[in-house]
Amino acid sequence: MFGAALPLAERYTELLADAGVQRGLIGPREVPRLWERHVMNCAVVTELVPEGADVIDIGSGAGLPGVVLGLLRPDLSITLLEPLLRRTVFLEECVSLLGLENVAVRRGRAEDVRKELRADVVTARAVAPLPRLAGWALPLLRTGGSLLALKGEQAEAELAAARADLAEQRPCVADVIRVGHGKVVPATTVVRVTVTTASDPAASPRTRRAPGGRKKRGRKR
Numbered sequence: 001m002f003g004a005a006l007p008l009a010e011r012y013t014e015l016l017a018d019a020g021v022q023r024g025l026i027g028p029r030e031v032p033r034l035w036e037r038h039v040m041n042c043a044v045v046t047e048l049v050p051e052g053a054d055v056i057d058i059g060s061g062a063g064l065p066g067v068v069l070g071l072l073r074p075d076l077s078i079t080l081l082e083p084l085l086r087r088t089v090f091l092e093e094c095v096s097l098l099g100l101e102n103v104a105v106r107r108g109r110a111e112d113v114r115k116e117l118r119a120d121v122v123t124a125r126a127v128a129p130l131p132r133l134a135g136w137a138l139p140l141l142r143t144g145g146s147l148l149a150l151k152g153e154q155a156e157a158e159l160a161a162a163r164a165d166l167a168e169q170r171p172c173v174a175d176v177i178r179v180g181h182g183k184v185v186p187a188t189t190v191v192r193v194t195v196t197t198a199s200d201p202a203a204s205p206r207t208r209r210a211p212g213g214r215k216k217r218g219r220k221r
């Protein structure tokens, strides 16, 4: 599935196993399963990302999934957003060593960049519970853009519990998708939240509960 990008993906996996472990960004016990559980698990998400998209990877950590998307998809323009200096230093080194001209590193918190950054796709893996993550990601998305949150087996339950919260934040539709069947075991579970316009009949918040308990039509943004 990596095609011509395979040497880059292997080099990145070496960097994770070497400097990533030495600097405490990756647990040593993860090393034997870096390829399957981390790199491949992220790589299969590319099928959900449209051609030429601007992507922000919130809480990139050691670069998952942002670096993997970047090396597989030169058509994407990717910002790795990460607040911790130790991690951004590692990310800068990865981008430089792998020659990823389509990937930029930005040190900061998602809630602090909403006046500056916009994207068609926001990715996040193991960063925060869905309502908090959506609170960071939805303001960064253009209308029609999607948050792709890589989640575990409890994704359906997490989404069900978060739906009302998401609807309050921005008009959106949300579903759970499993990608990479036959490539990774288990398949990667993604909660996808797509920003719509308030007038879109597909949008979930057709009616909202006002603070006083009264139902009202969704407002246009």
Ligand SMILES: C[S@@+](CC[C@H](N)C(=O)[O-])C[C@H]1O[C@@H](n2cnc3c(N)ncnc32)[C@H](O)[C@@H]1O
Residues within 6 Å of the ligand: 058, 059, 060, 061, 062, 063, 064, 065, 081, 082, 083, 084, 087, 108, 109, 110, 111, 124, 125, 126, 127, 136
């Ligand atoms: C558990 S790590 C996951 C790293 C990587 N996504 C992965 O799957 O290996 C969570 C990351 O989110 C970052 N983070 C926490 N709060 C954040 C925020 N408000 N904005 C952006 N990143 C944040 C942390 O610094 C950390 O690197």
